[in-house]
Amino acid sequence: MTDFEFLPDDARSQSETVGVILLTAVVVIVVSTTGMFYLSSVDSTDDEPRLSVDGDFSRPNVTIAHTGGDTVPSGELRLVLSVNGSRANVTTLDRQFGPGDRWELNVSNYANVSRESVVGLTVFHVPSESRLYGEEYAVGEE
Helix, strand or coil: CCCCCCCCCCCHHHHHHHHHHHHHHHHHHHHHHHHHHHHHHCCCCCCCCCEEEEEEEECCEEEEEEEEECCECCCCEEEEEEECCEEEEEEECCCCECCCCEEEEEHHHCCCCCCCCEEEEEEEECCCCEEEEEEEEECCCC
16 A cells, blocks of 8 residues: 555646646746836936916016915026017026015016007926916906
8 A cells, every 4th residue: 555545646736736826926026026126216206396376467567476385496486478479588586485475577677568468477397397387368458
């Protein structure tokens, strides 16, 4: 009598199942490790500040107001002013811009503004090259 008489004839199929499970585990580990190294090498720095900006035009001034969020360091905000689709001025803010701060420009210093004019106001964050605010205002009747 041999020691293996109590095993059924299909005992070999269990070793095939165990082999498939082990092979699947190896594939999952390799894919997970590769994905982890790939995702850790992706540059995930977020330079864009998180803030809320509101603009207003009241002839002859345009006003940008910081209504909440991150404080932006000096020199990182650029205001592009256009009148009737033509760029009239590009100005970089030379001071820190934090919640509650206002930035005001007199449009008349840069272009002639009439009742038919359309004044465009766009604010960019220079380091991240992102647009934070953009609006056009019809001058209209006073």
